[in-house]
Amino acid sequence: MKHKNELPADxxxxxxxxxxxxxxxxxxxxGISSAADFSFKPSITVSEEYTDNVFLTTVSKKSDFITRxxxxxxxxxxxxxWDWDIKYAYDFRYYAxxxxxxxxxxxxxxxxxxxxxxxxxxxxxxDTYRRISLDAARTSTSESLFINQTDxxxxxxxxxxxxxxxxxxxxxxxxxxxxxxxxxxxxxxxxNHVGFLEASYEITQKLSLKMDYTFTRQETTGLQLNRHExxxxxxxxxxxKSFIFAEGGANRTYYSNxxxxxxxxxxxxxxxxxxxxxxxxxxxVKYTDTPQGSSLLTKSYSAALNKVLSRGNISIYATYSDxxxxxxxxxxxxxxTANQDRKSYSCGFSSKYELLTKLNGTLGLTYNYLTNEQLSxxxxxxxxxxALDYTFADELTASLIYNYNDSSSAQIVGDNWKVNRVxxxxxxxx
Numbered sequence: 001m002k003h004k005n006e007l008p009a010d011x012x013x014x015x016x017x018x019x020x021x022x023x024x025x026x027x028x029x030x031g032i033s034s035a036a037d038f039s040f041k042p043s044i045t046v047s048e049e050y051t052d053n054v055f056l057t058t059v060s061k062k063s064d065f066i067t068r069x070x071x072x073x074x075x076x077x078x079x080x081x082w083d084w085d086i087k088y089a090y091d092f093r094y095y096a097x098x099x100x101x102x103x104x105x106x107x108x109x110x111x112x113x114x115x116x117x118x119x120x121x122x123x124x125x126x127d128t129y130r131r132i133s134l135d136a137a138r139t140s141t142s143e144s145l146f147i148n149q150t151d152x153x154x155x156x157x158x159x160x161x162x163x164x165x166x167x168x169x170x171x172x173x174x175x176x177x178x179x180x181x182x183x184x185x186x187x188x189x190x191x192n193h194v195g196f197l198e199a200s201y202e203i204t205q206k207l208s209l210k211m212d213y214t215f216t217r218q219e220t221t222g223l224q225l226n227r228h229e230x231x232x233x234x235x236x237x238x239x240x241k242s243f244i245f246a247e248g249g250a251n252r253t254y255y256s257n258x259x260x261x262x263x264x265x266x267x268x269x270x271x272x273x274x275x276x277x278x279x280x281x282x283x284x285v286k287y288t289d290t291p292q293g294s295s296l297l298t299k300s301y302s303a304a305l306n307k308v309l310s311r312g313n314i315s316i317y318a319t320y321s322d323x324x325x326x327x328x329x330x331x332x333x334x335x336x337t338a339n340q341d342r343k344s345y346s347c348g349f350s351s352k353y354e355l356l357t358k359l360n361g362t363l364g365l366t367y368n369y370l371t372n373e374q375l376s377x378x379x380x381x382x383x384x385x386x387a388l389d390y391t392f393a394d395e396l397t398a399s400l401i402y403n404y405n406d407s408s409s410a411q412i413v414g415d416n417w418k419v420n421r422v423x424x425x426x427x428x429x430x
Contacts, residue, residue: 036079045070045089047425054099056147056407056417065096066145072107082114093145105131105151116159124158134185136290137323137342138370142383143405143419150185150291154178160196168202180289188293193217206237210247222293224256229265241273251287263297276308288323297324312353312360319346345369348383358391377411395429 049066072089086109093103108129115122131149133140140148160174178192199211209232216227233247246268253261269282281303288296304317321344348366355361368381384404391397401423409415 036077038078039076040073041075041429042073043071043089043427043429045072045425045427047423049421049423051419051421053417053419054095054144056144056419058413058416062099063097064099067094067096068092070107080115082112085109085111100146103146107131119162121161122159124156124160126156127153129153132291134187134291136288136296137321137344142385142403143407150187151183152187152291153181153183155181170200172196172198182291185291187291188220188222190218190220190289190293192219203234208235209233210235210245212247212249220293226254227287228252231265231267233268239273241278242271244268244270278306280304280306294325298322299324309353312351314349314351316349317347320344321346341374342370342372344371350385355388360389360391362387362389375411377409377415379407379409379412379415381408382406397427399423399425399427401425 045068047068047070049068050063051066052063053061054064054066055062069092070089072087075084075086077084087107088110089107091105091107095102106129108127110125110127112125113122114125129151131141131146131151134148134150156176156178158174158176160172163171165171174196176192176194176196178190178194180190180192182189193216195215197213201209203209212229212231214227214229216225216229218225218227229249229251231247231249233245235243235245237243246266248264248266251263251265255261263285265285267282267284267286269280272279283299283301285297285299288298290296299322300319301321302317302319304315306313306315323342323344325341346366346368348364350362350364352360352362362385364383364385366381366383366385368379368383370379370381371377382405384402386403387399387401389397389399401421403421403423404419405421406418407415
């Protein structure tokens with residue numbers, strides 16, 4: 001199986017402007033502004049991975065050795081007029097046995113805030129480039145470096161205004177331009193125009209009321225849509241670092257073919273802090289855009305308990321998510337939503353512990369139970385993640401990582417596979 005990383009000329013130009021010209025401008029201002037707080041840390045990460053199932057198959061399994069080189073940098077620039085926080089890494093992958101052509105991607109997170117009028121008018125800009133799962137209901141990036149994945153670039157420009165009409169009232173209103181560009185895949189590019197209004201009122205020192213309204217205009221090569229979402233609800237801090245909040249509302253979507261869909265919406269939760277533990281319960285309803293150009297209505301419920309240890313921490317968690325595409329109009333011919341209607345049950349734990357001075361160990365276990373009523377299928381997944389990290393002097397870190405993933409399904413042949421991954425990684429920050 002071969003893979004080509006060839007970009008159209010227009011996408012190459014866009015990426016060059018974003019990732020060559022923008023950092024150059026930041027460096028220019030950093031050099032001429034004496035009042036700025038500026039830091040720049042280059043880094044290099046190299047790793048060697050052995051995988052015994054590079055394509056995640058049951059029969060004709062192929063193993064490979066994957067060499068990765070990841071040069072990058074972290075840049076921070078804070079000045080009275082604007083702030084920048086840029087993280088970048090170029091990720092090159094070499095497959096020693098030639099099971100796949102040499103692969104390359106980027107990991108970019110750029111955040112900027114321009115203060116047009118102090119404490120009132122702002123311009124927020126951000127740009128991210130990362131590799132994501134093609135299936136919004138299932139994360140495949142922990143299973144493989146490329147299977148069922150795509151690179152996506154998301155750029156956001158958002159001017160907004162913050163006002164305080166009274167000492168107890170805060171208003172925030174503005175606009176977001178969101179441009180989503182899928183690289184090297186059949187993903188559907190989109191442009192979102194979002195107007196928003198957020199209001200909060202402090203009733204007492206511990207009790208406040210929050211109201212949100214959002215209007216979204218989404219443009220793709222398929223159906224266009226207009227979506228209204230509104231929430232209102234209280235937040236009460238009943239103890240130190242312990243609070244409860246609940247917001248209810250609705251969202252209504254108008255599609256360009258005349259279809260109208262209304263759904264109830266909510267978000268809420270409780271966080272309680274003990275002496276060395278934090279317990280959290282949350283729930284929400286939201287739309288999740290998929291690379292295929294449709295939207296999933298996602299209802300989620302989660303519980304987590306985090307315990308601080310004398311030399312580390314441990315977290316246990318459980319989540320339930322219901323992904324529904326039954327009320328979404330498919331924007332592109334030939335794109336099925338059958339694999340998008342599903343339920344996901346997950347539970348597990350993660351832990352980190354200082355074994356010796358400069359030597360840390362991590363261990364995690366996750367169990368996923370996926371159901372799909374349309375396909376009458378069940379998929380069970382186990383994930384084991386473990387690592388040993390040793391920190392030398394001068395920000396030099398060596399890591400030994402072992403991951404084991406097990407997927408099984410009686411109905412879906414492609415969901416039956418096991419993979420072992422062993423990774424030796426060295427990172428140096430200059």
